[in-house]
Amino acid sequence: ISPAELASTPTEEPNGSGHLMDFLDEPFPDVGTYEDFHTIDWLREKSRDTDRHRKITSKSKESLWELIKSLLDAWSGWVVMLLIGLLSGTLAGVIDLAVDWMTDLKEGVCLTAFWYSHEQCCWTSNETTFDDRDKCPQWQKWAELMTGHAEGAGAYVLNYLLYVMWALLFSFLAVSLVRVFAPYACGSGIPEIKTILSGFIIRGYLGKWTLLIKTVTLVLAVSSGLSLGKEGPLVHVACCCGNLFCSLFSKYSKNEGKRREVLSAAAAAGVSVAFGAPIGGVLFSLEEVSYYFPLKTLWRSFFAALVAAFTLRAINPFGNSRLVLFYVEYHTPWYMAELVPFILLGVFGGLWGTLFIRANIAWCRRRKTTLLGKYPVLEVIAVTGITAVLAFPNPYTRRSTSELISELFNDCGALESSQLCDYVNNPNMSRPVDDIPDRPAGPGVYNALWQLALALVFKIVITIFTFGMKIPSGLFIPSMAVGAIAGRIVGIAVEQMAYHHHDWLIFKNWCRPGADCVTPGLYAMVGAAACLGEPRRPQKRSSPLLRQSRPEKRSRKKGLNGTSREESTPPTLATDERGPRGKAPLWAFLTQDPTRVEELEALIKDTDYKGFRVVISRESERFMGFVQGRDLPLAIRKSPFKQDGVVSSSVVYFTEDAPLLPPTNPQPLKLRRILNLSPFTVTDHTPMETVVDIFRKLGLRQCLVTRSGRLLGIITKKDVLRHMAQMMNQDPESIMFN
Amino acid sequence: MYTCIHVSLKNAKSLICDLLQNSEDIRCKCICPPYRDIEGQIYKQNVSLKDCNCLHVVEPMPVDGKDVEAYCLRCECKFEERSSATIKVTIIMYLSILGLLLLYMVYLTLLEPMLKRRLFGHSQLIQSDDDVGDQQPFANAHNVLSHSHSRPNMLNKVEHAQQRWRRQVQEQRKSVFDRHVVLS
Numbered sequence: 038i039s040p041a042e043l044a045s046t047p048t049e050e051p052n053g054s055g056h057l058m059d060f061l062d063e064p065f066p067d068v069g070t071y072e073d074f075h076t077i078d079w080l081r082e083k084s085r086d087t088d089r090h091r092k093i094t095s096k097s098k099e100s101l102w103e104l105i106k107s108l109l110d111a112w113s114g115w116v117v118m119l120l121i122g123l124l125s126g127t128l129a130g131v132i133d134l135a136v137d138w139m140t141d142l143k144e145g146v147c148l149t150a151f152w153y154s155h156e157q158c159c160w161t162s163n164e165t166t167f168d169d170r171d172k173c174p175q176w177q178k179w180a181e182l183m184t185g186h187a188e189g190a191g192a193y194v195l196n197y198l199l200y201v202m203w204a205l206l207f208s209f210l211a212v213s214l215v216r217v218f219a220p221y222a223c224g225s226g227i228p229e230i231k232t233i234l235s236g237f238i239i240r241g242y243l244g245k246w247t248l249l250i251k252t253v254t255l256v257l258a259v260s261s262g263l264s265l266g267k268e269g270p271l272v273h274v275a276c277c278c279g280n281l282f283c284s285l286f287s288k289y290s291k292n293e294g295k296r297r298e299v300l301s302a303a304a305a306a307g308v309s310v311a312f313g314a315p316i317g318g319v320l321f322s323l324e325e326v327s328y329y330f331p332l333k334t335l336w337r338s339f340f341a342a343l344v345a346a347f348t349l350r351a352i353n354p355f356g357n358s359r360l361v362l363f364y365v366e367y368h369t370p371w372y373m374a375e376l377v378p379f380i381l382l383g384v385f386g387g388l389w390g391t392l393f394i395r396a397n398i399a400w401c402r403r404r405k406t407t408l409l410g411k412y413p414v415l416e417v418i419a420v421t422g423i424t425a426v427l428a429f430p431n432p433y434t435r436r437s438t439s440e441l442i443s444e445l446f447n448d449c450g451a452l453e454s455s456q457l458c459d460y461v462n463n464p465n466m467s468r469p470v471d472d473i474p475d476r477p478a479g480p481g482v483y484n485a486l487w488q489l490a491l492a493l494v495f496k497i498v499i500t501i502f503t504f505g506m507k508i509p510s511g512l513f514i515p516s517m518a519v520g521a522i523a524g525r526i527v528g529i530a531v532e533q534m535a536y537h538h539h540d541w542l543i544f545k546n547w548c549r550p551g552a553d554c555v556t557p558g559l560y561a562m563v564g565a566a567a568c569l570g571e572p573r574r575p576q577k578r579s580s581p582l583l584r585q586s587r588p589e590k591r592s593r594k595k596g597l598n599g600t601s602r603e604e605s606t607p608p609t610l611a612t613d614e615r616g617p618r619g620k621a622p623l624w625a626f627l628t629q630d631p632t633r634v635e636e637l638e639a640l641i642k643d644t645d646y647k648g649f650r651v652v653i654s655r656e657s658e659r660f661m662g663f664v665q666g667r668d669l670p671l672a673i674r675k676s677p678f679k680q681d682g683v684v685s686s687s688v689v690y691f692t693e694d695a696p697l698l699p700p701t702n703p704q705p706l707k708l709r710r711i712l713n714l715s716p717f718t719v720t721d722h723t724p725m726e727t728v729v730d731i732f733r734k735l736g737l738r739q740c741l742v743t744r745s746g747r748l749l750g751i752i753t754k755k756d757v758l759r760h761m762a763q764m765m766n767q768d769p770e771s772i773m774f775n
Numbered sequence: 776m777y778t779c780i781h782v783s784l785k786n787a788k789s790l791i792c793d794l795l796q797n798s799e800d801i802r803c804k805c806i807c808p809p810y811r812d813i814e815g816q817i818y819k820q821n822v823s824l825k826d827c828n829c830l831h832v833v834e835p836m837p838v839d840g841k842d843v844e845a846y847c848l849r850c851e852c853k854f855e856e857r858s859s860a861t862i863k864v865t866i867i868m869y870l871s872i873l874g875l876l877l878l879y880m881v882y883l884t885l886l887e888p889m890l891k892r893r894l895f896g897h898s899q900l901i902q903s904d905d906d907v908g909d910q911q912p913f914a915n916a917h918n919v920l921s922h923s924h925s926r927p928n929m930l931n932k933v934e935h936a937q938q939r940w941r942r943q944v945q946e947q948r949k950s951v952f953d954r955h956v957v958l959s
Contacts, residue, residue: 134865152866153859160857161802167815210877217880218944220951229957239957241947246940253873352865353858405955413952451808452851454815462809507952 071293072667073240076754079329079736081713082294089288113286114299114333118341120282121303125275125341126348128252129310132267132274134352139260140437143203144196145178168454200262200435201425207261208421211254211508212414219250223507226251226273227326230304233276234297235328236736243300248277255509259437262425264500266438266514272307272326273509275345279303294329301327302338309342310349311513318342329736363439365446369556372547378527379563385523386567389497393516396501404505413507420506424499432456433485433492438518441492445521445561456481457525475536475554478529486526493522517565524564528557634673634687634706641670648739650748651691651712660748661691663716663741664708672711718743719752725760732757800857803827807850813837827854 069085071077097107137154147158159165159173166172179199180192215222221242233239241247255270279300283289289296304326309318319338323330404410428434433441449458459481500515532555535548548554647666653659673689688705690696691712695705718741719728731737732754739753803826805818820832829847838846950956 131865131869134862135869138862138866150859150863152863157857157859157862161819161821163819165817165819167806167809167817170817210873214876214880216948216952217883218876220944220947221957223951241943246944249872250876253869253876256869257873352861353856410952410955451849452806 069668071238073238075238076236076738077238077293078738079236079294080717082292086288086292086295089292110288113288114337115340117279117282117286117289117299118302118337119344120285121275121279121299122306122341122344123348124278124282125271125303125306125310126345127352128274128278129271129345130349130352132252132256132271133349135256136259136267136437139207139256140262142260143200143262144435145176146182147176148182149175170454197429200429201422204261204263204421204425205418207257208263208417208508209414211257211261212417212506214250214254214257215507215509216414219244219247220507221247222251222254222273222509224505224509225269225511226276226509227269230273230276230300231326231328234300234304234326236293236297238293243273243277243280245277245281248274248281251277251509258508258510261421262428262437263421263508263510264424264438264496264503264515264518265508265510265512266517267509267511268308268311268513269511270509271311271511272304275303275307275310276300279306297327297329298331298334298337301330301334302341305338306341306345310345313346313349315339315342315346318345363443363446365448365558365562367448367556367559369553371556371559374543374547375531375555378531378560382520382524382527382560382564383567386520386564386570389516389519389568390570392497393501397504400501401505417506417508420499420502424503427495427499431488431492431495433488433522434495438514442514442518442521442561442565445525446558446565448556448558457485458482459485475532475548477536478533482529486529489522489526493519493526496522513569516568520564520566520568521561522564523568524561525557527564528555528560531555531560532557632689634689637669637673637689647753648751650741652748660741660743662712662714664712668711669708672708673706716741720744721749728752729757729761800859801855803832803852803854805829805832805850805852807833807846810838810842810846810849813846824854827852 069081093103093107093110096103098104137156138152141155145155147153147155149158153160153176155171155176158176159171162173162175164173178187178192178196180195181187184192184195186192221239221244229239229242233242251270251274255267255274258265259267279302280296283296283299289299301322305315305318305322307318308321309315312318316339319335319342322338323335327334404416409416444455444457447453447458449460451462459479460476461479462476496515496519500512500519503515504510504512535544535554538544539548544554645666649664649666649669651661651664653661687703688696688698689708690705691709693709695707698705716739717731717735717737719731721742721744728740731740737754739751741751742749801821801823802819803822803824807816807818807829809815816833816837818833820834822831826832829850829852830843832852833847833850836843836846
């Protein structure tokens with residue numbers, strides 16, 4: 038962004054009226070803020086926070102009021118965590134209830150109270166039977182409601198038609214809302230949040246409109262029957278809540294580094310409500326999402342995750358005081374020989390992950406480059422239509438994916454009557470409920486097996502095309518579904534093999550006839566876990582814009598072993614011009630000698646440098662400090678409001694004391710506060726590995742290069758990334774910059 | 776358990792009673808599998824936690840005498856509760872927010888351009904280059920409005936804030952939908 042654009046930032050004329058409505062005015066960017074799509078300066082934020090804390094601590098000794106203020110400041114972190122937990126839990130509860138209801142709306146409606154889902158509608162009825170636990174006269178399918186017939190071909194076709202129509206309506210609403218109000222609400226959100234947490238600025242990504250639209254359209258997208266989940270978007274929603282509450286306290290709203298601590302904790306709260314696992318949330322935030330995670334953040338994340346989980350529990354969306362749909366208990370131990378099918382499931386998980394990543398990236402590239410990307414609304418409608426048309430006939434894909442996974446995890450005791458549990462029971466069996474021995478499969482199980490196989494293929498294929506569309510979508514649940522289906526099929530196969538061939542060598546020691554041996558539900562869980570781990574490497578599918586902000590991820594995998602000492606000189610010489618490569622390497626510098634405001638403004642207008650070095654004088658060129666390119670015009674423009682009498686011909690000085698000027702001159706402008714007197718420097722003999730290490734560990738954006746005490750040039754984060762790309766034989770020009 | 780708030784107005788009382796006190800919000804659900812020649816059954820009753828067992832809930836008992844214990848051993852009884860008020864409030868609130876958003880979307884995409892065109896005439900609406908691929912004339916409306924800028928009162932401030940928001944959304948839309956730089 039050139040300074041010319043900065044100059045066009047509208048400034049409100051100071052008007053005396055309407056102070057109440059000042060929040061509607063455009064906030065004037067402050068000195069020390071960052072531009073959109075740039076990285077923050079971690080060191081500057083950290084030192085600012087330390088300064089602020091020191092000031093508060095020293096002032097707290099003065100009076101009781103100051104002491105109270107310092108206590109409030111210390112407690113503000115915990116207050117923010119509490120608020121984040123409350124709001125995230127509430128929103129997650131609302132989303133769960135609404136998804137429950139709207140998913141059932143595709144099939145029918147509750148006549149007594151339209152806001153009840155199928156299960157809730159039949160909650161009190163006494164007409165439910167053992168075989169058909171959900172059937173009750175209060176809830177009717179659409180065909181039954183409209184025509185009066187419940188069975189028959191006509192009813193089936195009508196139900197089919199209405200199912201597809203509802204699905205199309207929901208997805209159309211979702212994509213329209215996203216397109217009109219908050220385009221940043223599409224996708225999962227986790228890769229972008231990782232980028233933001235590592236120091237990148239994406240304005241509006243965690244805004245209020247994004248929060249609202251993401252919540253509303255997530256419900257619509259999940260209810261439309263598409264093969265996506267809501268866990269990833271819940272993390273985005275929680276981080277939006279975190280950003281929202283940060284603006285209440287200046288400690289967090291003015292400091293980007295502290296804000297990211299809060300966002301890390303908010304991400305933990307998001308995963309906590311998605312899975313009902315507070316500790317899982319904290320671990321997710323620690324391992325996957327965060328860049329800077331001090332110990333204090335660990336405790337705060339845990340607190341936020343707990344509060345969120347408790348809030349969700351209070352809303353009680355599932356009607357029986359559980360937090361998650363997948364609550365299972367297995368009573369039979371597993372045997373060492375079962376490791377073989379488990380390893381097979383792991384291999385399946387890896388294969389599926391590879392297939393999914395490659396296919397999805399290819400499809401996303403197709404979307405970017407061809408005509409497909411020009412019609413996002415049509416694309417969503419088409420994919421929803423295909424999904425609904427193919428999903429309705431198969432009872433395992435017709436229902437919501439979470440219910441499918443829950444059923445697959447379920448162990449088949451005597452109390453189940455679904456098709457999957459249609460085993461041939463021994464009528465004289467007298468064992469208690471949990472310890473049912475292995476039984477031969479009935480026809481229902483074989484029926485279920487081929488339906489599940491079809492469902493597996495369908496889910497694998499359709500998820501590739503679903504992920505990446507312009508609606509909120511998560512990847513956790515579809516991955517788990519694929520793994521659970523595969524696991525259950527393998528589990529049933531092993532179970533039947535153990536029953537029918539119990540005299541084989543491998544089964545002889547392990548499975549005794551008449552005892553419970555194999556639990557297919559456990560295989561489903563192992564499969565789900567195997568498939569969940571693989572596809573979540575989204576950095577690969579993110580655009581280069583995101584790659585550039587995480588240099589540490591790359592270099593950890595491939596060390597810079599290739600560089601030798603000889604390479605230490607070229608990297609710095611090649612980068613002594615800032616701005617786009619190939620431009621004339623004019624060094625612009627400001628001197629400590631007095632210059633005028635209008636000269637500075639001309640300098641800013643003519644050039645688009647991102648930074649200026651300040652030297653003692655043009656002759657000696659002894660280096661004094663560094664000024665960020667963005668701060669200079671802001672400081673000049675802001676000054677007329679602060680110091681009266683500063684005009685274009687005013688003198689600008691960087692020293693501590695104003696230069697001696699005749700009294701007729703206008704008020705001089707002191708710009709020392711934007712001068713960084715201690716920028717990081719390396720010499721041109723520093724090996725490149727050390728330079729990369731410094732950038733990675735300190736989170737620098739630029740580093741000055743000196744030779745023999747004289748300033749030689751500057752090396753920026755982008756230059757380091759380009760160098761690393763060259764090391765890995767990638768195209769360095771693909772690193773984008775504004 | 777909620778007690779009924781006694782309100783003087785009869786209608787209000789029954790409404791609040793319905794909302795707060797709902798003894799149907801708890802239940803004990805017993806699932807009994809098939810036993811000998813009796814087929815599987817599900818029993819539900821609105822009893823509290825201490826009465827949630829086979830003997831209280833399974834009525835009428837299909838077996839008698841000595842078989843009751845064997846039958847009850849196979850049954851599994853679970854106590855469940857829900858909050859129907861929460862469900863009702865949540866769904867209705869969600870539908871109203873969704874409805875408001877849809878109305879606003881219809882207004883923004885269909886009604887407002889029509890109104891502006893009728894108010895300001897065709898001549899003042901100049902299509903800028905930025906709007907290629909974007910059907911909404913957001914940018915023009917801003918220019919048109921600035922002509923009628925009189926003094927900074929509240930309505931104008933709201934209008935300005937809205938225009939600023941629209942420009943932000945337009946920028947986001949360009950980077951996500953058109954140029955595909957963010958969010959692939």
